[in-house]
Amino acid sequence: MPELPEVETTRRKIAPLVTGRTVLEIEHFSPDKYPDTELAHGRIISEVQRRGKYLILPLADQAGGPADYELIVHLGMTGGFRLEETQHTRLTLRLNDGALHFHDPRRFGKVRVVRVGDYAALPTLAAMGPEPLEDDFALEPFAEAAAKAGAVKPWLLSQKPVAGVGNIYADEALWRAQIHPAQTRLSAEQAAQLHTAIREVMEEAVNLGGSSLGGGTGNYRQHDGDWGGFQLQHAAYGRGGQPCPRCGTPIEKTVLGQRGTHHCPQCQPS
Template sequence: MPELPEVETTRRLLAPSFVGRTIVRVEHDAPHRYRDTHLAHGRTVEHLDRRGKYLIARLSGEPALELVVHLGMTGSFRPTHTPHTRVTFHFDDGTAAYFQDARRFGKVAVVPAGNYRSMPTLQKMGPEPLSDDFDADAFARAAAAAPAVKPWLLSQLPVAGVGNIYADEALWMAGVHPKQTRLEPDEARRLHAALRAVMTAAIESGGSTLRDYAQPSGEAGGFQFHHNAYGKDGQPCPRCGTSIEKSVVGQRGTHHCPTCQVLRQD
């Protein structure tokens, strides 16, 4: 599933073709999944933002509306129509943007600005990992009472946009076991710094392409070549040489080094 770095890369590359253009019409094949898109007709995209794994386009006019896109597991934008195109955005200058989604888990909706009641994850999402709001002290206080740390990160409550790939990578960098509970202050601070570092590096590389994700240009991301833990089961840990192990934590495939990431028993 595209995570924060992939969605941020998509946002940066889409912005020039969206911002300042008026949406003439939105075509799609699933009203239950792509809700109220007709409300965007005749509105101009004033800004293209991102919140966690969501793209949010601010639309002109009253009442204030936003076009929200969640890429799901296999969603991405392409410059041309493909067999998996689900939503087409037609603009007033004759151009179009094509949202493709092979497995149909992505969502598109037009909602009142800031009203995310129909999207509970977005409504309750924690701070952005690269923002000033992601405070190390507050994170450490919350982590001191947290359950298993990886599922906690994936909940989006302590920090926005972290999914399976970047949770594994940040936990490896911080030397914290994915099942660790109630992090000590030093563990939480290492993890806080690791989340920032991993997200920054992944964005700079255009995200990770493992199966379906590609940038709007069709170009693959590059951060998969820099993974230290995720998808590296059976390979030597870059830090100590021990074989990376794969297990299931919170129903998600999880990768960690048994030497560098020891489960501390309280």
């Protein structure tokens, strides 16, 4: 948390607030945690992009000019933007006509400025696979890689086969595809089912603004106070002990690759 749907929702929400604005200053007290942010000062945010779970804000010297730097934001587990300072504000983006405050209770979020495309300090971003809702997320290479992969859920979480799939959406996609999270070397049919399930889950979650956990008071909401709605559609994630929506068997919660994992033992046999 947050994963692709939550980050994409954040991108859409903050883009009108920052695009075309000049960065006056990025304020924080953690230069080791938020490195090189002074390089953004005086530059114009030309747009707000997303790659997997990362927000990328290209920075240009002048309006309409080419970007030479990028402001990279990873929301971590609890990061998000607010219009007002909170007790958990870690960084403030001061613009020529306003400000955004980076709210991050658990302090796992990351913000840094890099030269355009220089992701040497961000290896996950540098090696990230295709976007699940774009045409380059093609079935054939996905199936070829899945046929050789180890446990499928940790493989998905690596971000290499497809970008932006985290704990929630891996559980949901595997439940839809009826594949056990620990299965290795998927068949061509299973890979096709999973490929379709990932696309479906991500599209539905983006349309509903992502997932907010904790019954609407959890660790994800937008600067305008909106919560996500996809948590109401979860079939597996967070439903340990509850009946599977497909067959009624209680959902099991286990640990796989040090991550809590939910699956139906009847629909997703090992």
